[in-house]
Amino acid sequence: MSYGLNDIIKKVLPKRLFYRSLIIVATPIILLQIIITVVFFDSLWIKANKGMTRSLVGEVETLFDVYRTQKDEKHKEVLIAIYNKNFNLTVALKEDEILPKEKTERWYSPTDRSLRRELKSVFGTSYWFDTTTYKEKVDLRIKYKNGVIQIFFPKEKISPSSARIFALWITLPGLLLITIAIVFLKNQTRPIVNLAKAAEKFGKGEFVKEFRPSGAKEIRLAAYEFDRMRKRITLHLNQRSEMLSGISHDLRTPLTRLKLQLALIKQENLAKKMSDDIEEMERMLNEYLEFSRHQKNEETEMVNLNNLIKEITKKYEGKQINVNFEENLKINMRPNAVKRCLMNLIDNSLSYGKKVEILMKKTINSIIIFVDDDGPGIPKSEHQNVMKPFYRIDKSRGQNKSGVGLGLSIANDIIRSHGGNIVLEKSHLNGLRVKISLPL
Ligand SMILES: Nc1ncnc2c1ncn2[C@@H]1O[C@H](COP(=O)(O)OP(=O)(O)OP(=O)(O)O)[C@@H](O)[C@H]1O
Numbered sequence: 001m002s003y004g005l006n007d008i009i010k011k012v013l014p015k016r017l018f019y020r021s022l023i024i025v026a027t028p029i030i031l032l033q034i035i036i037t038v039v040f041f042d043s044l045w046i047k048a049n050k051g052m053t054r055s056l057v058g059e060v061e062t063l064f065d066v067y068r069t070q071k072d073e074k075h076k077e078v079l080i081a082i083y084n085k086n087f088n089l090t091v092a093l094k095e096d097e098i099l100p101k102e103k104t105e106r107w108y109s110p111t112d113r114s115l116r117r118e119l120k121s122v123f124g125t126s127y128w129f130d131t132t133t134y135k136e137k138v139d140l141r142i143k144y145k146n147g148v149i150q151i152f153f154p155k156e157k158i159s160p161s162s163a164r165i166f167a168l169w170i171t172l173p174g175l176l177l178i179t180i181a182i183v184f185l186k187n188q189t190r191p192i193v194n195l196a197k198a199a200e201k202f203g204k205g206e207f208v209k210e211f212r213p214s215g216a217k218e219i220r221l222a223a224y225e226f227d228r229m230r231k232r233i234t235l236h237l238n239q240r241s242e243m244l245s246g247i248s249h250d251l252r253t254p255l256t257r258l259k260l261q262l263a264l265i266k267q268e269n270l271a272k273k274m275s276d277d278i279e280e281m282e283r284m285l286n287e288y289l290e291f292s293r294h295q296k297n298e299e300t301e302m303v304n305l306n307n308l309i310k311e312i313t314k315k316y317e318g319k320q321i322n323v324n325f326e327e328n329l330k331i332n333m334r335p336n337a338v339k340r341c342l343m344n345l346i347d348n349s350l351s352y353g354k355k356v357e358i359l360m361k362k363t364i365n366s367i368i369i370f371v372d373d374d375g376p377g378i379p380k381s382e383h384q385n386v387m388k389p390f391y392r393i394d395k396s397r398g399q400n401k402s403g404v405g406l407g408l409s410i411a412n413d414i415i416r417s418h419g420g421n422i423v424l425e426k427s428h429l430n431g432l433r434v435k436i437s438l439p440l
């Protein structure tokens with residue numbers, strides 16, 4: 001039961017930190033306002049209204065009682081004048097008139113309700129009033145002999161006018177407080193949002209500028225630690241690739257020396273085999289060096305994948321490449337790296353199969369690229385291995401004799417560094433399907 005309630009609350013509550021904090025701040029303010037308004041209305045306004053109505057009806061009753069006892073018309077006029085002067089009642093006797101039939105009472109108005117109650121207790125049913133036709137006056141008619149006595153009195157005699165002003169005074173500061181809270185909360189949540197964005201960028205392999213921690217102490221600390229971690233990881237990565245390319249570079253000199261020395265060997269058969277091996281080693285080194293040179297200094301930019309794939313397929317003219325894509329696939333990435341990755345995959349497909357199919361589409365938070373071919377495919381047990389550098393399933397298998405086994409691992413590395421991933425599957429063309437997903 002409580003679990004269900006929890007779920008509902010979680011669903012109803014906003015997901016963003018800013019809106020959650022805003023609710024925490026605004027709810028007490030709004031609740032307080034509602035409580036104060038209700039209490040004020042009930043205990044002050046309604047009671048004051050009742051008292052005022054009672055005294056007005058008392059005035060009218062007194063007027064009536066005195067009016068009735070006067071025989072002389074002159075006295076009656078004097079009485080009316082006195083009431084007008086002292087109580088602000090405009091009184092007129094209308095002979096041969098009857099009370100209007102139509103009801104003008106508003107059922108929801110507390111003013112009307114208490115006026116009706118008070119009048120009923122004094123005049124029974126022989127009264128009629130109208131509080132809506134005139135803006136500031138109430139039209140009250142009471143049966144008198146063959147006619148009616150019509151009394152106009154100001155509305156403010158029965159309704160305490162402060163209700164609206166009070167409502168204004170209670171909502172204005174509330175709105176002001178909430179506005180101030182919004183400004184402060186925005187400032188408090190911005191550093192967290194910035195931190196999240198920086199972490200996301202870093203995860204996608206994008207360049208993160210010097211990150212300046214800001215905001216509350218805890219957030220500042222988290223941001224500071226994130227920045228240190230980012231620097232350590234970057235340093236570590238750079239060191240590793242620099243070391244590898246250093247080794248690769250330095251190995252080339254002894255290899256060249258070996259090649260020269262081979263020329264001096266008499267046994268030609270042996271010399272040939274050895275020089276083949278040396279050449280393969282050289283190819284491997286060159287391949288790796290080229291990759292690490294490219295990988296280094298490229299910055300991410302907004303790229304239209306449609307144009308990129310068109311550029312790539314131009315280079316494979318005459319080959320069976322089928323491309324399908326959704327329009328307007330834009331994504332932040334290092335274009336040369338992704339180009340290299342796709343070309344590696346296409347190269348593989350064309351050397352192990354004949355037909356290639358490329359499909360690109362967009363999902364809510366990523367772009368998916370499928371590269372399918374009709375080659376022999378890769379058995380499931382080898383899926384992990386082929387991603388390793390310099391790994392080739394069966395050296396005698398491929399027609400691609402010149403391969404060194406770096407293609408897939410480079411492609412994998414590139415996609416990983418963009419925060420995406422590569423999965424190998426079986427293709428509907430019976431060969432290999434490579435599924436790339438890049439986060440948006
Ligand atoms: N489309 C494919 N169909 C069948 N086997 C494949 C396919 N792509 C790769 N492989 C297998 O995976 C191995 C590793 O591929 P990878 O691209 O890493 O190396 P390579 O193609 O042999 O050499 P390189 O790409 O460095 O020239 C290949 O040797 C091949 O056996």
Ligand SMILES: [Mg+2]
Binds near residue numbers: 344347403406407408
């Ligand atoms: Mg390859």
